[in-house]
Amino acid sequence: MIAICKTIRTAGLRPAFYLLRGRHHISQTCIVAAAAMMFVSAAHGGEMVIGVAGPMTGPLAAAGKQYAAAVAYSAAQINKSGGLNGQRLRVVTADDRATPKQALAAARKLVEAKSAIVIGHYNSTPTIAANEIYRKHDVLLVAPQAIISRLTDLEAWNVVRLAPRADAQAKVAVDFLATRKPSAGAKPKIAIVHDNSPFPRLLAEKAESVLKARGIGIALEGEIPPGSRHTRSIIRRLSDRIATSRVDAIYWTGSSADAAQFLIALHQRKHAAGFVGTDVLASPVFARSNNPKALAGAYMTLRSASPANGNIDAMLELSGVKARGEQAAPALAARAAMQLVVAAARQTGSNEPRRLARHLRSGKRFQTVLGAMSFNAAGDRQEKLFQIYRWILAEDGKLIYQREKPGSE
Numbered sequence: 001m002i003a004i005c006k007t008i009r010t011a012g013l014r015p016a017f018y019l020l021r022g023r024h025h026i027s028q029t030c031i032v033a034a035a036a037m038m039f040v041s042a043a044h045g046g047e048m049v050i051g052v053a054g055p056m057t058g059p060l061a062a063a064g065k066q067y068a069a070a071v072a073y074s075a076a077q078i079n080k081s082g083g084l085n086g087q088r089l090r091v092v093t094a095d096d097r098a099t100p101k102q103a104l105a106a107a108r109k110l111v112e113a114k115s116a117i118v119i120g121h122y123n124s125t126p127t128i129a130a131n132e133i134y135r136k137h138d139v140l141l142v143a144p145q146a147i148i149s150r151l152t153d154l155e156a157w158n159v160v161r162l163a164p165r166a167d168a169q170a171k172v173a174v175d176f177l178a179t180r181k182p183s184a185g186a187k188p189k190i191a192i193v194h195d196n197s198p199f200p201r202l203l204a205e206k207a208e209s210v211l212k213a214r215g216i217g218i219a220l221e222g223e224i225p226p227g228s229r230h231t232r233s234i235i236r237r238l239s240d241r242i243a244t245s246r247v248d249a250i251y252w253t254g255s256s257a258d259a260a261q262f263l264i265a266l267h268q269r270k271h272a273a274g275f276v277g278t279d280v281l282a283s284p285v286f287a288r289s290n291n292p293k294a295l296a297g298a299y300m301t302l303r304s305a306s307p308a309n310g311n312i313d314a315m316l317e318l319s320g321v322k323a324r325g326e327q328a329a330p331a332l333a334a335r336a337a338m339q340l341v342v343a344a345a346r347q348t349g350s351n352e353p354r355r356l357a358r359h360l361r362s363g364k365r366f367q368t369v370l371g372a373m374s375f376n377a378a379g380d381r382q383e384k385l386f387q388i389y390r391w392i393l394a395e396d397g398k399l400i401y402q403r404e405k406p407g408s409e
Contacts, residue, residue, distance in 0.1 A: 048087040048351050050075060050341075051110035051139070052334070053103070053120030053130065056095035063122045066321050066331035067144070068093045071119050073319030074338035084345050096121050100129035107133035115139055116353050119337045122330065124148035124166075131156060140353035142341060144333030149202070152378045158353065160340065160360045160375055162333055164385040166199065169301035170206035170251075172386040173276040176299070177249040178214055188248040189219035191273075193238065193262070195226045200253035203278060207251050220245055224254050224262075231258060239265035242273065249274035256286040260295060267294035275299060276388070287391070287399040296393045299404065301386045312369060336368035343367075 052071045054064030068091070075089040083089065092113040094106035103126030110118055111133060117140045121127040127146040134141045135156045143151065143159060147166045152159055177190055190211060194204040208218055222238045224231060239262060242250065250273050252259050259277050266273065281300035289295050312332065313324065321331045343366050344359045345351050360366075363382065365374045374382045388404040 046087055047090045048084060048117075049113055049115045050089055050091050050338075051113065051115035051118040051120070052091060052093045053096050053106045053110060053118055053126075054122040054330075055098040056093060058097050060098045060122060062323070063330040064095065066323065066328065067119060067122065067334040069319045069321050070331040070334035071338055073315070074335060074342070078342060084342060085349060085351050087351060094120075096123075096126045096130070098123050098126060100125050103127070103130040104133065106130060110134075111137045111139060116351060117142065117341055117356075119144065119334055119341075121146065124151065127151060128154070131159060134158060138353055140341075140357050142337040144337045145330065149206075152380050155378065158357050159379040160357065161379050161381065162336060162340075162370070162373065163381075164303065165380055167203060167206035169278060169303075169386040170203040170253075171210050172384065172388065173251050173278075173299075173301050174207045174210045176388050177251060177274055177276055178211065178216060187216050189246065190216060191220040191222065191242055191245075191247045191250045192218055193222040193224065193250060193252050193254060195254040195258070196223050197226060200278075203253040204251070207253075219247055224258050226255060226258075232261065235262050235265050238262070239269060239271070242266065243269045243271040247273050250276070252277040252281075256280045256283040259298075260286055260289045263298055264289070264291050264294040267291070276301065279303065279386075281391075282389075282401065289399070292393060292397065292399045295391055295399060298391045300389050300391070300401070302389045302401075303385055304387045304403070315369070332369055336370045336373070339368045340366050340373065 050071060052068050054067045055061055056064040056068065072091050075091050078084050079088050092110060092115060094109045096103040096106040103121055107130035118134055119142050121130060121143070122145055124146040125148065127143050128148065128151050131141050131151070135158050140158050141160070143161045143163070145163045146161060147163050149165045149167045152161055152165065174190070178188060192204050192207055194200040211218065220241060222241070224234050224238065228234065235258065243266065252262070252275060256277070259281060263275060276299040279300060279302050281298065282302055286295065315335065316324065316328055316331060319331065321328055323331070340360060341356065344356045348355055348359050350356065361375045361377050361379050363374055363376065365372050376382050389401045390404045391399050391401045394400045
């Protein structure tokens with residue numbers, strides 16, 4: 001029997017197709033026709049809703065409002081040129097107040113508004129909470145600044161993340177340390193030191209897994225509890241252990257103040273081990289040490305400044321964002337997110353969220369206001385966003401840091 005294909009238009013723009021079939025089979029022609037009709041309906045006429053989620057009220061409201069302003073500006077520019085694949089863009093904002101609970105309410109609001117794409121959220125935990133709703137309702141989530149690794153570890157089809165994963169700097173650090181040449185061609189002896197708080201411990205675990213994949217075990221693991229009245233004695237004992245064990249390199253994920261004390265203790269023992277800390281070492285607290293010679297030569301992972309493409313200040317002014325420089329980071333990230341969506345839609349000729357997600361996560365490079373971006377199959381950036389920086393003594397005797405050149409030590 002021949003199947004009959006019937007279209008029922010639902011609320012919003014997405015038509016629902018029902019296949020009325022006989023006992024034995026569904027017509028292949030009917031299925032193809034239904035798919036074609038769906039594509040035509042989505043690609044021509046009507047509107048496409050872009051949701052913007054972030055803290056529109058509360059202490060972080062400035063960031064959320066930058067998101068909204070940048071997306072609204074981008075949508076207006078697209079609409080002036082005839083829309084995106086024939087569809088006008090309509091922007092709907094939702095306030096998550098920077099909390100997971102409110103993020104769920106914001107996500108429901110954006111889904112009810114028929115959002116095909118959501119640009120947001122600002123904080124990582126609200127982003128993760130809200131994406132359960134987006135994923136189930138076929139909404140593509142383009143996350144401008146969420147960093148928690150779990151967001152893409154969940155393997156949702158619909159996530160594209162512009163910021164680096166939180167644990168990305170751990171891989172850069174241990175890859176650098178693993179290249180240090182120990183005596184007799186042996187594998188380097190690497191120690192990992194953390195303060196057992198959640199994020200430093202996560203970095204330590206990531207570093208250990210990267211080393212294990214390279215066939216390198218951990219020679220020594222140390223823990224320096226934050227804020228302990230025994231910190232000095234713990235650092236003294238740990239530095240003794242490291243010197244005695246003749247460790248070649250140390251990966252540090254603790255605080256900048258404790259790192260300074262630790263390096264001074266090693267310097268006093270005349271133990272020269274390679275030392276890489278996290279981006280917290282960029283804190284002025286580290287550079288204010290009363291023994292700068294002991295700290296000179298320490299390395300850290302730091303996110304490189306994104307290259308500016310186009311007249312950023314003009315874009316910020318036109319979108320109503322008063323902030324400039326680092327203070328305008330949310331607006332620039334949201335603008336880049338919109339540029340990714342627009343590029344993918346134009347290149348594929350489709351506004352369908354799943355197709356856009358596949359294209360964005362294909363490894364293809366896209367040009368944005370924050371430079372070129374490409375994404376792997378999980379939705380994470382493929383570029384090496386963290387670089388190695390080294391603390392050195394300037395001519396005036398003060399500590400400054402500079403980017404380490406590849407192959408130098």
